[in-house]
Amino acid sequence: MAKQPIQLIPRMTAKGPFTVEVPGQTPVEGETPVRRIPKAIPEFITEPEAGITTVLELVQNAVRKYGNAKLMGSRKLVRTHQDKKMIKKVVDGEEVEVEKSWTFFEMSPYEYISYTDYETVILQLGAGLRKVGLEKGDRVHIFAATSQNWIATAHGAASQSMPIVTAYDTLGEEGLRYSMVATKAKAIFLDPHLLPTLTNVLAVATAVTTVIWNSQHQVNQEHVDKLKTAYPHINILNFDELRKLGEENPVDIVAPVADDLCCIMYTSGSTGTPKGVPITHRSVVAAVAGASAIVQQFIGPGDGLLTYLPLAHILEFVFEHAAIHWGATLGYGNPKTLSDASVRNCNGDIREFKPSVLIGVPAVWETVKKGIIAKVNAGSPVVRGLFWGALSLKEKLMASHLPGSGVLDAVVFKKIKEATGGRMRLCLSAGGPVSKETQKFISMAICPMIIGYGLTETTAMGSLHSPLEWTAESIGGPTASVEAKLVDFPDAGYFATNKPNPQGEIWLRGPTVLKEYYENAEETAAAITADGWFKTGDIGEWDKNGHLKIIDRKKNLVKTLNGEYIALEKLESIYRSAPVVANICVYADAQQAKPVAIIVPAEPAVKKLAATLGVEGDDLSALIHNKTVHLAILKELQAAGRAGGLSGIEIIDGVVVVDDEWTPQNNLVTAAQKLNRRGILEKYKKDVAHAYGTA
Numbered sequence: 001m002a003k004q005p006i007q008l009i010p011r012m013t014a015k016g017p018f019t020v021e022v023p024g025q026t027p028v029e030g031e032t033p034v035r036r037i038p039k040a041i042p043e044f045i046t047e048p049e050a051g052i053t054t055v056l057e058l059v060q061n062a063v064r065k066y067g068n069a070k071l072m073g074s075r076k077l078v079r080t081h082q083d084k085k086m087i088k089k090v091v092d093g094e095e096v097e098v099e100k101s102w103t104f105f106e107m108s109p110y111e112y113i114s115y116t117d118y119e120t121v122i123l124q125l126g127a128g129l130r131k132v133g134l135e136k137g138d139r140v141h142i143f144a145a146t147s148q149n150w151i152a153t154a155h156g157a158a159s160q161s162m163p164i165v166t167a168y169d170t171l172g173e174e175g176l177r178y179s180m181v182a183t184k185a186k187a188i189f190l191d192p193h194l195l196p197t198l199t200n201v202l203a204v205a206t207a208v209t210t211v212i213w214n215s216q217h218q219v220n221q222e223h224v225d226k227l228k229t230a231y232p233h234i235n236i237l238n239f240d241e242l243r244k245l246g247e248e249n250p251v252d253i254v255a256p257v258a259d260d261l262c263c264i265m266y267t268s269g270s271t272g273t274p275k276g277v278p279i280t281h282r283s284v285v286a287a288v289a290g291a292s293a294i295v296q297q298f299i300g301p302g303d304g305l306l307t308y309l310p311l312a313h314i315l316e317f318v319f320e321h322a323a324i325h326w327g328a329t330l331g332y333g334n335p336k337t338l339s340d341a342s343v344r345n346c347n348g349d350i351r352e353f354k355p356s357v358l359i360g361v362p363a364v365w366e367t368v369k370k371g372i373i374a375k376v377n378a379g380s381p382v383v384r385g386l387f388w389g390a391l392s393l394k395e396k397l398m399a400s401h402l403p404g405s406g407v408l409d410a411v412v413f414k415k416i417k418e419a420t421g422g423r424m425r426l427c428l429s430a431g432g433p434v435s436k437e438t439q440k441f442i443s444m445a446i447c448p449m450i451i452g453y454g455l456t457e458t459t460a461m462g463s464l465h466s467p468l469e470w471t472a473e474s475i476g477g478p479t480a481s482v483e484a485k486l487v488d489f490p491d492a493g494y495f496a497t498n499k500p501n502p503q504g505e506i507w508l509r510g511p512t513v514l515k516e517y518y519e520n521a522e523e524t525a526a527a528i529t530a531d532g533w534f535k536t537g538d539i540g541e542w543d544k545n546g547h548l549k550i551i552d553r554k555k556n557l558v559k560t561l562n563g564e565y566i567a568l569e570k571l572e573s574i575y576r577s578a579p580v581v582a583n584i585c586v587y588a589d590a591q592q593a594k595p596v597a598i599i600v601p602a603e604p605a606v607k608k609l610a611a612t613l614g615v616e617g618d619d620l621s622a623l624i625h626n627k628t629v630h631l632a633i634l635k636e637l638q639a640a641g642r643a644g645g646l647s648g649i650e651i652i653d654g655v656v657v658v659d660d661e662w663t664p665q666n667n668l669v670t671a672a673q674k675l676n677r678r679g680i681l682e683k684y685k686k687d688v689a690h691a692y693g694t695a
């Protein structure tokens, strides 16, 4: 398929409606008619290309088509640099000096592997797994950060019909134990620094016979020895040794079929204990097919896709498979080394790899946006004026379909585009709600940002914008392998009959949708209907273009004191636009009339705010404890809420400004950067009571 250029100007050029009612339906009370995109009528598109029914076939088809082209590249760690500095911190109201150290990474340039050589590697890995005693159907656990060896291990396993089980590398011992015992994995591939976490778990995960550590990283030999001593019967080797074993002991491929299990993946756990989702080969290829029908015409050989989100999350897993199918080049990066800020003597991954397509979860885009704003604001008043003037002019030109935005791109936005490598053509935000302002900002300043929506249970399918249908008002139409309807949620007043737009819980059905949870009959019964509909728990609306729009999640609707519902995620996406916010969790106590916000502050914005208030000092921790600054932060948030159209009961009553960052490591966000609401609330319980004035 010839690659179409993407219009670099974000704008809806295609004419809606983009979805249609599936013909021949009998109306059901309390539900909207079922809708699909026209391409999915009369049949869903289930194969990305005729004959591709499994992940292995997808990879081998790409190898035949793209042969010696670069498939993927990685960087090696050359050395780390440590910087130490004394900083002031307020602990229990007292100012103390503490030592803080920063680590900077020095990375090598990217080294690439071709499609053809990759196939050789994965077949050898598959043979290696056979040599260490695994058979068709045996499960291979993957407990590691995203890397080339992660996906190669998954494909090696697929070449012998062995399903993988994924676990986030940020998972602690308890989470790992749970998934390893439940799935009875026989082998585990992991990053070497996680060996100590594994060692204790092996006492109960007794099915494990082989441990493979990722040789892209340094190992601590003591960790290996400890494991060997504790479990002499377990075979421990590294990725390279496994590949070599396979090279020396080749075996035939044992090809999986479409309905075989490809993977057991756990939901990210933002709303409770993660649930296991069995994903078949059919679902993965149908997901690639569904997304390809919308965006493949724009992405292909020559495109570079930076890959750094966790592969244990369905979004990244499907995205990487799609990229392989499209003949693109994957550049593996790490959240720690993406930007130039945390590396030494080299470029960050973005500027080194120069991606043309970038996918991120909303938290990533917020950081990118705030980084750009901080840089612009640090410039002279002329630079600032030019930037903001150009941004609003570009929006106006686009809205009225007038030419001229190309000049603005060439003159004003060039530097910003260069900071992302200068090749960017398309951004995708998915995995959670991104604010309209951020979507527009990135779309104007860098390149069009489209939105994807999906869940682990639906193999990341749900909806996806075509770049031709760009808008900041919706999340696009269903992809070509899924259909959607909205079902009444009377408690909160969402009805299919609502005017002007029908509203309700989004239900999805199609070949990418799970049939059942892994060994969890109760959750299965609650979430999946007899005729195959999956109840997403997300509240949506059909807009006039036939696009979906997410209004909230059922689990994040809170009924407050006066009986009205507050939609936490909607509020967060609006308050997040306040410059002082780096991250935010809105909390609404059912015993109170209004919500409060807990925020991680954006340092440059807080400093700027303090300066305008005449508050002296350079230490963030001291500034956020200053009463004047605190009050100004609250006011800024309330103003953002009003500007975003929130009603009186949605305007926050208080704010908790915290000192810590929220990371998957401290368990305040999940590995997919979603808020762990319970964890956050537990940690800041006292401060929240204070913000409500009930302490």
Ligand SMILES: Nc1ncnc2c1ncn2[C@@H]1O[C@H](COP(=O)(O)OP(=O)(O)OP(=O)(O)O)[C@@H](O)[C@H]1O
Pocket: 267, 268, 269, 270, 271, 272, 273, 274, 275, 429, 430, 431, 432, 433, 434, 451, 452, 453, 454, 455, 456, 457, 475, 536, 537, 538, 550, 553, 672, 674
């Ligand atoms: N573009 C989007 N806009 C708004 N919300 C989105 C978008 N994409 C995904 N989501 C949210 O993410 C959810 C799916 O997330 P995922 O499958 O990663 O599990 P989780 O919800 O994080 O985990 P758990 O179910 O364990 O809490 C969707 O139900 C939806 O609420």
